Amino acid sequence: MNGTGRWQGTLILIVALIVLWQILYWIVGDIALRSPWQTLSFTVKLLQKPSFWPHLIETGKAFAAALFFAVALGLAIGMTLGLKRIAGDVFEPMLVALYSIPKVTLYPILLLTFGLGISAKIAFGALHGFIPVSLFTINAVRNVRPIFLKTGRVLRLNRFTMITRIVFPAAMPEIFSGLRIGFSLTMIGTVLGEMFASQKGLGYLLMNAIGLHNVDIIMAITFMLVVFAASMSGLLLAIDRRLHRRV
Amino acid sequence: MKRTGILRILVIAGLIGLLEVLCRVGVIDNFTMPPPSRIAYDLWRILITGKFNAAIAKTFSNAALAFVLAVTIGIAAGVIIHAMRPLREALDPFFATYYAIPVLAFYPLLIILFGLGDAPKIIIAFMLGVVAIIVNTLNGLDRVPRVLLKTARMARLNPIATAIKITLPSATPYLLTGIKFAVAYSLIGIIGSEFVMSTNGIGFEIAFAYNNFDNATMYPLILLVMIVSISINTGLGLWEKMLLSRRGLR
Amino acid sequence: MSNERHVHVSLRGVTKIFRGAGGTPPVHALGPIDLDLRRGEFFAVVGPSGCGKSTLLEVLAGLSEVTEGEVRFEGKPIHGEIMDGVGVVFQEDACFPWMNIYDNIAFGLRQTSITATEIEGRVKRALSMMGLTPFAQSYPAQLSGGMRQRVCIARTLVLQPRLILLDEPFGALDQQTRLLMGEELLRLWRETGATIFLITHALDEAAMLADRIGVMSARPGRLLEIVETGWARDRDSRIVETDEFGRITARLWQWLRGESMKSIDQSSTAA
Numbered sequence: 220m221n222g223t224g225r226w227q228g229t230l231i232l233i234v235a236l237i238v239l240w241q242i243l244y245w246i247v248g249d250i251a252l253r254s255p256w257q258t259l260s261f262t263v264k265l266l267q268k269p270s271f272w273p274h275l276i277e278t279g280k281a282f283a284a285a286l287f288f289a290v291a292l293g294l295a296i297g298m299t300l301g302l303k304r305i306a307g308d309v310f311e312p313m314l315v316a317l318y319s320i321p322k323v324t325l326y327p328i329l330l331l332t333f334g335l336g337i338s339a340k341i342a343f344g345a346l347h348g349f350i351p352v353s354l355f356t357i358n359a360v361r362n363v364r365p366i367f368l369k370t371g372r373v374l375r376l377n378r379f380t381m382i383t384r385i386v387f388p389a390a391m392p393e394i395f396s397g398l399r400i401g402f403s404l405t406m407i408g409t410v411l412g413e414m415f416a417s418q419k420g421l422g423y424l425l426m427n428a429i430g431l432h433n434v435d436i437i438m439a440i441t442f443m444l445v446v447f448a449a450s451m452s453g454l455l456l457a458i459d460r461r462l463h464r465r466v
Numbered sequence: 467m468k469r470t471g472i473l474r475i476l477v478i479a480g481l482i483g484l485l486e487v488l489c490r491v492g493v494i495d496n497f498t499m500p501p502p503s504r505i506a507y508d509l510w511r512i513l514i515t516g517k518f519n520a521a522i523a524k525t526f527s528n529a530a531l532a533f534v535l536a537v538t539i540g541i542a543a544g545v546i547i548h549a550m551r552p553l554r555e556a557l558d559p560f561f562a563t564y565y566a567i568p569v570l571a572f573y574p575l576l577i578i579l580f581g582l583g584d585a586p587k588i589i590i591a592f593m594l595g596v597v598a599i600i601v602n603t604l605n606g607l608d609r610v611p612r613v614l615l616k617t618a619r620m621a622r623l624n625p626i627a628t629a630i631k632i633t634l635p636s637a638t639p640y641l642l643t644g645i646k647f648a649v650a651y652s653l654i655g656i657i658g659s660e661f662v663m664s665t666n667g668i669g670f671e672i673a674f675a676y677n678n679f680d681n682a683t684m685y686p687l688i689l690l691v692m693i694v695s696i697s698i699n700t701g702l703g704l705w706e707k708m709l710l711s712r713r714g715l716r
Numbered sequence: 717m718s719n720e721r722h723v724h725v726s727l728r729g730v731t732k733i734f735r736g737a738g739g740t741p742p743v744h745a746l747g748p749i750d751l752d753l754r755r756g757e758f759f760a761v762v763g764p765s766g767c768g769k770s771t772l773l774e775v776l777a778g779l780s781e782v783t784e785g786e787v788r789f790e791g792k793p794i795h796g797e798i799m800d801g802v803g804v805v806f807q808e809d810a811c812f813p814w815m816n817i818y819d820n821i822a823f824g825l826r827q828t829s830i831t832a833t834e835i836e837g838r839v840k841r842a843l844s845m846m847g848l849t850p851f852a853q854s855y856p857a858q859l860s861g862g863m864r865q866r867v868c869i870a871r872t873l874v875l876q877p878r879l880i881l882l883d884e885p886f887g888a889l890d891q892q893t894r895l896l897m898g899e900e901l902l903r904l905w906r907e908t909g910a911t912i913f914l915i916t917h918a919l920d921e922a923a924m925l926a927d928r929i930g931v932m933s934a935r936p937g938r939l940l941e942i943v944e945t946g947w948a949r950d951r952d953s954r955i956v957e958t959d960e961f962g963r964i965t966a967r968l969w970q971w972l973r974g975e976s977m978k979s980i981d982q983s984s985t986a987a
Contacts, residue, residue, distance in 0.1 A: 229559045251579045308470040309477060319650040319699040321657040323669065324688045327676040331498045366808040372779060373804045374824040374875075384823075388814040403566035410568045414662045415673070422571075426663065429574045437574045444571045452566030453559070464857075 229453070253438045262439040271424075278420040281337050282409045285344025289405045290398060293349040297356020297397070302386075307357055318350045322408070326415055340412040340420070347408030348401040355397025359390035392462040399455040406448055500681055509686035518671055518687065525656055525667040528584055532591030533652040537645060539592075540599025545629060547600065548607045564597045573659050582665060591655025595648035602644030606637025639709045646702040653695050724911045725753040725776065725879060729785035732771050744936040746771050748785060751930065751939060753879075753913060758905055760914045760922035762968060763932030764979035769915045772937065773883050776913060777804045789879065803877030807884035811856035811864045818843070818852040821870045828875075835874075842870040845904070862893040866900075873904065882914045886921070894918070895953045898925050906949060919972070923964040924956055931971045934978035941971050 237255050244254045253261065265271050296314075300307040326343055333339040363386055371385045387394075413422025421440050428436040482502050488494045489501035500508075512518055547554050569590060576586035610633050618628045634641070660669025668687055675684035731747035746768035753759050763769050774780035775787060781796035789799050811820050821842055825835045843849045846866040856864050865885060872880060882901075886894040898921060905912050916922050922929045929943045945964055947955060955961050 228556050231556050232560050235556070247579065251575075305470065305473070309473045312474065313478075315703075316696045316699065320692050320695045321654040321669075323654070323658045323661045324672055324691045326661070327672060327684055328499065328688070330676070364808075366806055366810045367812065369779065369806065370810045373777060373798055373802075374827055375798050375800075376827055380827060385812070388812070391814065400565075406566075407568040407570070411570055411658065411662070414570065414573075416676075425571065425574050429577055429663065432578065434578060437578065441571050441575055445567050448567045449563045452563040456562055 249434075251434060253434060257435075258438045258442050261435045262442055265436070265439050274420050274424050277337070278409065278413065278422070281340040281413070281420065282344060282406055284337075284341045285409050286348060286402060286405045288341065288345035289348025289401050290352055292345065293352025293397065293401055294356055294394070296349070296353040297394070298360060298382075300353070301357040301360025301390075302382075304361075307361070311354070311357055314350055314354055318354070322346060323411060323415070326412060329412075330416060335416060335418075340409055340417065343412035344405045344409035347411075348405030350401075351404060352394075352397045352401040355400070356390070356394050359393030359397070360386060362393065363389040392459070395455075395459055395462050399452065399459050402455060403448060403452055406451075410444060496681070497679075500685055505685040505689050508682050509689050512683070512686050512690075518668070521666060521668050521671045522690075525660065525669065528588055528667070529591060529652045529656045532588045532655060533595060533648055535588070535592050536595030536599055536648045536652060540596045540644065540648070541603050541634075541641065543596070544600045544603025544607065545633075548604055554604070561597060561601050569593050569655070570658055570662065573662060577663065582663065587656050587659040587664065587667075590659045591652040594651035594655040598647035598651060599641075599644040602640050602647070603637065606640025606644075607633060609640065610636045639706065639713060642702070642706045642709060646699065646706060649698055649702060650695065653691075653698075657691060722754050723752045724755040724757075724790065725913075726788045727751045727776075727785065728787075730772075730775060730782050730787060731784040732768065732775060732780070733783045746775075746937045747782075749937070749939055753911055756909055756911055757927045758902075758912045758914070758925060759928050759930065760916060760926035761930045761932060762916060762919055762922045762972065763937060764934050764972060764976040765917065766979055766982065767932045767934055767975070768937030769917075769932060770883055772932075773804075773881050773913070773915050776879075777802060777881050779804075801878040803872035803875055803880045805865075805868050805872050805880070805882045805885045807887040809856070809861065809864050809888070810868050811859075813856050816853050816855055817848060817859070817867055820856065820867050821848075821874055824871055824875050838874045838876075842874045845873070845907075846870045846900070862889050862897060865889065865897065869901075869904070873908065876908070877910060879911045879913065880908075882912065884916055885914075887917070894921065895924075895956075899953050901925065902951060919965050919968045920956065920961075923961055923968065924951075924953060929964075929968060931968060932975075934975045935982060940975070943967060 240255050244252045296310075300310055322343075325346070326339075329339045329342045329346070333342055367385050367389050368381070371381045376384065410420075410422045413420040414426050415422075417423040421444065424436060425440050428434075428440075485494070485499075486501050486503060489496065489499060489504075547557060572593070573586060573590055576589055580586050580589075614632050614636055615628070618632045623631060656667065657669040660667035661673050662669075664670040668691060672684055672687045672691075675681070675687065727749050729748040729750065731749075732745045734743045734745055736742045749772065761769055761772065771780060775782055776789075776794070778794050778796055778798040787794040789802065792799070811817075812823065815823065818839060822835055822839045825838060830838075840849075843852055846869065848863070848866055848870060851859060851863065856867065859867070865888075869885070885901075886897050889897065901912075901914075902925060914922070914925060923945065926945060927947065929945065930939050931941045931943065932938065933940050943964060946960075
C-alpha cells in the first residue's frame with residue numbers, strides 16, 4: 220500500500236470509530252457514557268484546570284524515566300546476549316517467559332522493594348518495556364548478515380568499530396521495531412502501576428473516578444491515554460517502515 | 467537434554483539459591499520477601515488446604531471463558547476480514563497500533579457500564595486476546611499456498627468446505643501462534659483487572675494480601691500464577707515449534 | 717633470488733581439515749596444495765561445487781587458518797590474520813544498506829590514518845573509474861545488482877591492494893552483465909598492476925579473463941592442472957570468438973567433467 224492510501228485508510232478508520240462511539244452513546248445514554256463531542260470538550264476543560272497538571276506531569280515524569288531505563292537496559296541486555304551465542308540461547312527463553320506472565324502480580328514485590336512512590340511506577344514501567352527491546356535487539360544482532368561481518372574483518376576493523384559501525388547500524392531497523400513496542404509497553408506498565416496503588420497520576424485519577432462515579436473524568440482520561448498511545452505508536456510505526464525500506 | 471537447557475536450569479537454580487541465601491542471611495528482610503523455600507512450602511500448604519480454591523477456580527474459569535470467546539470470535543472475524551479486501555485495508559492501521567493502547571485503561575469505564583462483576587474482567591481479557599487471534603489468522607490465511615486453493619476448486623469444494631478442509635488446516639501453525647498469545651493475554655487480562663479492582667480471584671487475593679502485609683499468602687500466589695502461565699506457554703510453544711518444523715517452516 | 721621478486725604469493729602443502737561438530741567426522745576440505753602466484757598475474761581457479769575453492773580464498777585472505785602447510789604473501793607468512801595490501805570482493809552483496817555509495821566506498825579508508833583530502837581524491841577516482849559518479853549520493857537499494865557489485869569492487873580498489881581476491885564476484889549477475897564486468901575487471905587489472913586471484917564456477921569466465929587457470933578436483937580440493945591461456949595483456953571479451961578460446965574451455969571441461977560427477981555423488985550421499 221502506498222503512503223497516501225495508508226493515510227486515507229487511517230482517516231476512514233478514525234471516522235468510523237467516532238461514529239461507532241456516538242451510536243454506542245445513543246444506546247447506553249448519559250449514565251455510563253459521554254459522546255465524542257462531550258468527551259473532547261471535557262478533556263479541554265480538564266487541561267485548563269491547574270489541579271489536573273500535577274497528575275499529568277507525574278505520569279509524564281514516571282513514563283520518561285521508565286522509558287529511559289527500559290531502553291538502556293534493553294539495549295545493553297540485547298547487545299550482550301545477541302553477540303554471545305550461548306548466553307543468548309540460555310537467557311532468551313527466560314525473557315520470553317517473563318513477557319508472557321501477568322506482570323501485575325509482580326507489582327507488589329516492586330512496591331515492597333521501592334516503596335509506595337514514583338520509583339515503583341518507574342520500575343514497573345521499565346519492567347514491561349525492557350523485554351521487547353532486549354528480544355528484538357538479540358534477534359537483530361544475530362541476524363546481521365555474515366557478509367557484513369566478513370567485510371569488516373577484511374577491512375581489519377577492531378571489535379569496537381565493528382560493533383558501532385557495522386553491527387549496530389545493520390541491526391538498527393529491527394532494534395527500532397523493538398523500541399517502538401517497548402515504548403508502548405512502558406506506557407502501559409506505567410499507567411497500570413498508577414491504577415493499582417498510587418496517590419498521583421492519570422492512573423490514580425482514573426481509579427479514583429470509579430468511586431466518585433465521575434464518568435466525565437473516566438472518559439476524558441481514557442480518551443487522552445488512547446489518543447496519545449495511538450498517535451505515538453502510529454508515528455513510530457511510520458519511522459519504522461521508513462527504516463525497513465532502505466534494506 | 468541440550469547443553470543450553472542444562473545451563474538454563476543451572477542459572478535459574480543459582481538465582482533461586484542466591485535469593486534463598488540473601489533472605490536467610492537478612493540482606494533481604496522477611497518483611498520484603500520470605501525465602502524461596504518458605505514460599506514453595508506456603509504454596510504447598512495453600513494448595514492442600516484448599517483455602518484459595520474458590521479464587522483459583524474463579525480466575526481460571528473466567529480466563530478460559532475469555533479465551534474461548536477470543537478464539538472463536540477471532541478466527542471467525544479473521545476469515546471474514548480476509549475475504550473482504552477493503553475492510554482489511556481499513557483495519558490494518560487499527561491492528562498495527564492496537565497493542566500500543568493500554569486496554570486496561572478501559573476497565574473503569576467497563577465497571578461503570580456493567581458493574582463490578584465478572585463481565586468487565588472477561589471483556590478486558592477478551593479485548594486483549596481477540597486481536598492477536600485475528601492478526602495471526604490473517605497472517606496464516608495470507609500464507610495458504612495458491613495451489614491448494616486451486617486444488618480445492620478442482621475438487622469442487624464449496625467455500626465453507628474449502629475453509630474447513632483446506633484453508634484453516636493449512637493455516638494451523640499460525641493460528642497456534644495466535645492461540646498461544648491469547649492464552650497469555652486472557653490470563654494477563656483477568657488477573658490484571660482482578661488486581662486493579664475486583665471482589666474475587668487470584669489477582670484480588672494477591673492485592674488483598676499486599677494491603678494486609680500478608681506475605682505468607684501473597685508470595686505463594688504470585689509463584690502459582692508464574693508457574694501456571696509459564697508452563698502453559700512453554701507447552702504451547704513446544705507444540706507450535708513441532709508443527710512448524712514438521713512443515714519445514716522453522 | 718630473482719624468483720623471490722616474481723613470486724607474490726606462495727602456497728606450500730596447504731591443507732584444511734574442518735573439525736567435525738558434535739560427533740560428526742572431520743571433513744578434509746582442501747589440499748595439499750602447492751602454488752606460486754606471480755606478481756601482477758591474473759590467476760583463476762575453477763572446480764566443481766563444494767571442492768573447497770572458497771576455503772582456499774579464505775585461507776589466502778587470512779579469514780581462515782590452514783590446518784597444515786604455509787601461505788606466504790610478499791615473503792611474510794599468513795596466519796589467519798588479514799594482511800595489509802590484500803583486498804577481497806565476495807559474491808554476496810556486501811554493500812552497507814545504511815550508507816550511500818560514496819560512504820560505502822570511503823568506509824574502509826576512513827578506518828585508516830589516511831587524510832581526508834586523500835580519501836576524497838581516491839573515492840572520486842574510484843567512482844569515475846567504475847562509472848558510479850552519478851550515483852555517489854544514492855543508496856544501495858536504489859541500484860541494480862551489477863552496480864552494487866561495482867561498489868564493492870570500488871571499495872576494495874580505493875585501498876590500493878597489491879593482491880585482489882575475488883570469490884565468484886559476478887555469480888549473482890546475468891550473463892551479459894558478467895561479460896561486461898569481466899572486461900572492466902581486465903581494465904582495472906591493467907591499470908592497477910595488482911595480482912588477481914579469481915574464483916569462479918564459469919569456465920568461459922576463467923578462460924576469458926585469466927593468464928593461468930588452476931583446475932581443482934572434487935573434495936578434498938587439489939590442483940589437478942594449471943592451464944596457460946597465453947592471452948595478450950590488453951585483451952577484452954571479443955577473444956571469446958577465437959578458436960583458441962574454444963580449445964581452452966574444452967580443455968577445462970575435459971578435466972572437470974569427471975570431477976563434477978564425483979562432486980554430485982558426494983553431495984547426494986551427504987544429504
